Amino acid sequence: MKTPAEIVQGLMLANDAFSQLLGMEIKALDLGYCQLSCSVTAQTTNGFGIAHGGLCYSLADSALAFASNSRGHQCMSIDTQIAHLAKVKLGDTLTATCTEIHRGKRTGVYEVRIENQDHKLVAFFKGTVFVSDQIW
Amino acid sequence: MKTPAEIVQGLMLANDAFSQLLGMEIKALDLGYCQLSCSVTAQTTNGFGIAHGGLCYSLADSALAFASNSRGHQCMSIDTQIAHLAKVKLGDTLTATCTEIHRGKRTGVYEVRIENQDHKLVAFFKGTVFVSDQIW
């Protein structure tokens, strides 16, 4: 059985071009748990001059993938929701913390809280994954 | 009152670095309606070698922003959900079609269907926006 770091850092993030493009870094990792951060650059703002909603979503979705796959079975996101709570500005550093709400045989449910550098909650995400039979 | 094209093409997409980075192009635009497309490149895949979930979300979220802002009032996404229905592969071309479900004084609800080049539905998105008093 591979460790969470072998799966997530070695097999997932190392091959994950989009997460790398957005500058995501793993801050903490455990079974069913992941903390992931990135910064808002001039490439990731939208027409309002603030971070595109897709940046927070992508950060949360990667955190979900890493936390849910860390247990050894390959998991695929089925259904996800994100509430955007506060403006995210150019230069902000975001930290997404993904925790496991429920882990069943076939599905898992996770929440992700995204905070900025001032510990202000800027987005709240919930995701359901399908747990496959495929082992990493 | 500005036209949808003046608002969306001229003021939003023209300044939207992230949508440009992902190669989004407006295919159709009307009051409360937007069709937006992009392709999956080597930059937007994840550790499974398929498109990162954040790509579909970002495409849908931009389509939501464009469709909801086209009516003249500035709208901000409050709460969004996306179901990932089929794998999206490197080289696929995605088209997101955003339609208006409901438009009230303070909130609007939109759905976005994302199809690939074979007209297979790959993601289904629903978003609620806050309609502000601010005019474009």
Next chain:
Amino acid sequence: MKTPAEIVQGLMLANDAFSQLLGMEIKALDLGYCQLSCSVTAQTTNGFGIAHGGLCYSLADSALAFASNSRGHQCMSIDTQIAHLAKVKLGDTLTATCTEIHRGKRTGVYEVRIENQDHKLVAFFKGTVFVSDQIW
């Protein structure tokens, strides 16, 4: 293989005490499709004197169950969302129309639109079900 009517009317609704309590009636039924209605009574209002949000949700959730189970495999709701769009008043008659967005081997995605007697959209629901191996 049982027909949609045998499954939904004969085995599901006939034993579904809560849907009966709320006065739900099947208006139309087909593979992956269901139209279901009920009225708002004095029993189903809340402290604002309008229909409790749980009434619309319950109607949509039953419509989801009926549409998804009609294909013969037992399906269980995994994740659902509902947007409440307009006030639902005492005496209103609600009609929920559930259509299939996606049906895979393991999951299905459905949307439900709930209208009142004036054909005004009052709620919009999306649900994901798990498709089990169990046959009705």
Next chain:
Amino acid sequence: MKTPAEIVQGLMLANDAFSQLLGMEIKALDLGYCQLSCSVTAQTTNGFGIAHGGLCYSLADSALAFASNSRGHQCMSIDTQIAHLAKVKLGDTLTATCTEIHRGKRTGVYEVRIENQDHKLVAFFKGTVFVSDQIW
């Protein structure tokens, strides 16, 4: 300014026929916080012989309404999601705990965790409310 108990117990639950019909009882209440319970009766089961999904939703939606309105401004549910995580059986006692994730000027976001009598998490709910100018 009215207290949470005056608003929730005195003005909301006292007039909330549906929450009463389902046997909901307030276990704890504070600003932005509510704990609410009910039991599964023969009236609230579905065709699978387990609790109808609408029961958990209704309990969570009432908890959301009570927690969000407790601060004095009238709040209306805009968009809600519920994941059903484990079967809820006839005779089970459910306790919903609603906590505040975010409270802005115009919107609030809350989560609700529903556990059974064995402290097993059976449903996870997230809701966004619109905060009106209307004072209780």
